[in-house]
Amino acid sequence: MxxxxxxxxxxxxxxxxxxxxxxxxxxxxxxxxxxxxxxxxxxxxxxxxxxxxxxxxxxxxxxxxxxxxxxxxxxxxxxxxxxxxxxxxxxxxxxxxxxxxxxxxxxxxxxxxxxxxxxxxxxxxxxxxxxxxxxxxxxxxxxxxxxxxxxxxxxxxxxxxxxxxxxxxxxxxxxxxxxxxxxxxxxxxxxxxxxxxxxxxxxxxxxxxxxxxxxxxxxxxxxxxxxLDTPAKVDGSANFAADIRLPNMVYASIRQGPVGTTELVRVDRAAADKIPGMLKVVTTRDWVAAVANNWWAADRAIEAMRPRFKVPDPVINDDSIEEALGKAFDGEGARIAQAGDLAAEFRGAKIIFAEYRVGLALHAALEPMTCTASFADGKLALWLPTQAPGLARRAAALAAGIGEGRVTVHPMMGGGSFGAKLEHDVAAQAALLAKEIGRPVQLTWPRGEDFRHDRYRPAAAGRLSAKLNERGQIAGWLAKIAAPETGRELARRLLGGDPVIAASLALPGNGDPSAIAGATPPYAIANYAIDHHPADYGIPTGYWRGGAHSYTAFFTESFIDELAHVAGIDAVAFRMAMLGQQPRLARCLQTAAQLGGWQGGTPGSGQGVACHSFRGSHIAVMAEAHLTGDRKIQVDRLVAAVDCGRVVNPELVAQQIEGGLIFGMAAALGASTGFTENVADAREIADLALPTLADAPDVTVEIIRSGSDTGGASELAVPAVAPAIANALQAATGVRFRRLPLLSDAE
Known part of the structure; x- marks a missing residue:
């Protein structure tokens, strides 16, 4: 120095x-x-x-x-x-x-x-x-x-x-x-x-x-x-976790049990030993790993072993998830936000009601979970992409039975995450394997394992009610949202027994504000209430790009469109009338409508809008979409107007908004999985119905200059896309789609 x-x-x-x-x-x-x-x-x-x-x-x-x-x-x-x-x-x-x-x-x-x-x-x-x-x-x-x-x-x-x-x-x-x-x-x-x-x-x-x-x-x-990272990514010199090569290193693949309380009961070790390059089988109560001199051999060995796990109880299927969401509405729920006197406003009034549902969403990052670990002289070194290196170090130290001070974490660039790499199971598994084998090991989850053991964006349901006054304005609004207590679950899982966190989670009360984040409308509504109805359907959930905003915005902006239709008012004008106290969001909405050539959302126009405020930033999205002859959704155009305060680098913001629009579009059309007997149905990327380059719409992004404090950009575009597309489809077909992925219901 x-x-x-x-x-x-x-x-x-x-x-x-x-x-x-x-x-x-x-x-x-x-x-x-x-x-x-x-x-x-x-x-x-x-x-x-x-x-x-x-x-x-x-x-x-x-x-x-x-x-x-x-x-x-x-x-x-x-x-x-x-x-x-x-x-x-x-x-x-x-x-x-x-x-x-x-x-x-x-x-x-x-x-x-x-x-x-x-x-x-x-x-x-x-x-x-x-x-x-x-x-x-x-x-x-x-x-x-x-x-x-x-x-x-x-x-x-x-x-x-x-x-x-x-x-x-x-x-x-x-x-x-x-x-x-x-x-x-x-x-x-x-x-x-x-x-x-x-x-x-x-x-x-x-x-x-x-x-x-x-x-x-x-x-x-x-x-x-x-x-700064573009040249190395273009010429291939950028190192990702899968590029790590250490002397005497081996490779591992893994198979974990179904979702729920289960344990490994049988593997065919003899079948694994027949795979060329196979070196060792490592088992724990929860998983089995095959170690070989190349990853392909390790993965083939896992398949050959045909691991069998104890059947979990209760059994989780699509029907049980739907049933749990429905039952969650039976109780009072926890009131998370309110204003005015909603009960008085609703008393004896004509109430407009709609119910919406969203399915489990996968992270589906290009890079699956991976970690390279080396254990020598009582010290552990890890190379992995992680959004929480300290938590990964803690988990690995616990698995290896050593102090955190003896663990070194080398953070790697990640090939996408969207929240998935907050989780650190792979770090603990790699640490245990390296200690067991006595050689550096690179553990990579197969794609199917990445899907089966994702910490999904939760399935959720929203029951929304509203009253319109004689001028067609919203006088009362009630949103009842059934969703797991993902925030509570995330804290327990990731912060691992910290006494302060344990004490906080033990405090009386129910409901989870993070599970309904974004549900309070940005509009001027004098009387409203937002209730969370905790739902437990047995599937681990986690943070997904945009968090709960990804479904609460779908509920809110779809229902706003339905109310505009009942009131007989243009969807943009209906929103603008309630945004007098939100000038930045109003400007985004006006800009998106002008850039997109808004035609009033008239039947057959195939145009829809949605707007949202998020992380100190604001966005409005106009979508043009239609159904093809073979009943597939074609998104023709997405126009976004964004106000995220001071901008450090406008190109980075544009990239994030463009990527977020496509990510949100993918979640609107697919990126989901059902469940059959505690196992996710999706096993490969092809199972997710993701949009391809041929499906990509024309995208326009307008960044509005602003002197306000810097807001977030990386998640901003995701929440508003799905409702904008759903609203566009309603204008194109006359049918209201109230479930994500769109067309996943029987409407």
Whole structure:
């Protein structure tokens, strides 16, 4: 290391301070836990460290530590771009590396969103403290830029100030008269490259507070800069988990039992031994793995063994799921949100009612669950794509029977996730295999296993009721939603017995706010109520791109269209009349309608709209769709207008919106599975009826310029797509489709 440790601590003082007192009911030991944490970013020869976020080399290169998993969403570009902008760096000299596990990089915003039920009773400052002390480095819920932007800006600004101070000493001038641009410190006609100043600048001390850049000159923020990870992905040099190769490494495939309480009862080891390349069979109560000198042999051996598991009880089928959702409505439910006096408004009134259902949705990422593990000298190393490296480390340490401090996690870029790689079963399994075999092992779940043991987006049902007044406006609204308590389940599964979480989950009350997230309409409705009816149908569920918004938006925006039809009002005008207090969303809706050439949703037009507010951002989608002669849905066009506040990189936002539109379209048309005797019916990608390139619609995305705070983008487009398509089909056919995937019912 070439940097002065004292300077590093002072440099990052504002991010090192993890404040917060000890709240009542928390473990007393928290009182003696540290309030500050030191960076553990390492410098290579010729590099100087600048706190926890960046380092600068003598050749002028700038490397930014990114604490978020790159799953294709662009954090390896957007986050360095924020630092580079404040630093005044040359983008061609900027690189990136995954940040090490450290409480400094905890993401309490993602933690509070994912584990809302468990953490919601804590004050915000206590949530931040908990996330830091438990090392919750999390990627998810469109929080990367929303949470880390300020820290990244100050990290870049602090490094800029130190470079200016070092240059000012050489020039014998005031550092505040110096500036930076394109990798140089400048003062009038004088210029010095970052590389020549890096080592001595690291010994300077930054002021508190650090001044941020002002003005629009030489700014990288808001520019469509090229992605830093594109060249390596194009030429094949980017390493994913499946690319890891270690000396003496072997490969493993796995088979787990059906959903429910089950256990392995029989395998045909002799059949496995006949497969060329087969090395060993490893069994536990819950699964069997075949280890071979190549993955194909391992997977063939699993098939040859014909594993048999104890039949779980109760039996889970499509009918049992439907029955559980229906029964969930029998009780009172938990009132999660309300306004006005709905009971009085509904009393004696003519009520309009509709029921909607959505099926289980799979993540179906291109890259299945995979992890490479090496166990030697009592230490474990893991290479895997993970959205929660600390949780993966904890699970692997527990499986291997060692302390977490003896486990090193190497986060890899992921070939998609959509929430799936928050889960860490594969890390625990790979750790156990590596310890058992005594050689490095790369475990990859077969595609069928990835589908059978996905943590699905839950199946859910919505019963919506409303009253229209004499002017055709919504006077009362009731949404009763049956869905599993996925937030509670996620907290129990991922946070694994933490006493604070256990205490939070044990608090009295029922209902799960995260299970009905997004169900409160964005419209001006004086009297409304949102109820959650917990449903338990025995299938593990988890976080899926957009969370509950992916089905609550379908319920809400489909029902809004039905009410507009009853009122005899154009669907866009009907919405606009209720968006007076939501100007950003209203502008999105107007823009999408204008760009799409909205024709009023007249019968035969095949046009539908939907809008949604999500993670501090707003979107409206107009869809054009029709049914083909062989009764297939053809989506011809999708137009989206987006307001996500300040935009770091408009190209990244456009990519995420375009990808989200197609992802949401896939979920509207397929990406689901039924269940037969506790086993998912979908086994291969071909079973999901995903849209192909030939099915792709014409896509238009308009990003509305906004000075509002940065909002989320990676999930934003998903919720509004399905209802927009359903509304378009109603205009095209006169038939209302109330189930996802569309056409999966008998209507």
């Amino acid at each position: 070439t940097a002065n440790p004292k300077a590093r601590i002072k440099l990052d003082r504002r991010t090192l301070l993890i404040g917060g007192g000890v709240g009542a009911g928390l473990v007393v030991a928290w009182a003696v836990w540290p309030r500050t944490y030191l960076p553990n970013l390492t410098a290579s020869p010729g590099e100087s460290l600048y706190g926890a976020w960046l380092k600068i080399g003598t050749d002028g290169h700038v490397t930014v530590a990114v604490p978020q998993a790159e799953m294709g969403q662009g954090v390896f570009t957007a986050m360095p771009q924020i630092v580079a902008d404040e630093l005044g760096a040359d983008w061609k000299m900027v690189g990136v590396e995954p940040a090490p596990l450290n409480p400094l990089y905890a993401n309490p915003l993602a933690a509070a969103t994912l584990f809302e039920l468990a953490l919601g009773s804590m004050p915000e400052q206590l949530q931040r403290t908990f996330a830091a002390r438990t090392g919750l480095m999390l990627t998810g819920c469109s929080t990367s830029i929303r949470y880390f932007e300020d820290q990244l800006r100050h990290a870049g600004a602090a490094a800029r100030v130190l470079l200016c101070k070092a240059a000012a000493r050489r020039w014998n001038t005031d550092w505040q008269a110096c500036g930076t641009a394109n990798g140089f410190v400048v003062h009038g006609n004088q210029r010095l490259p970052f590389g020549q100043l890096a080592a001595e600048a690291a010994d300077e001390e930054a002021p508190d507070p650090v001044p941020l850049r002002t003005g629009d000159d030489n700014r990288l923020y808001g520019q469509p800069l090229p992605r």
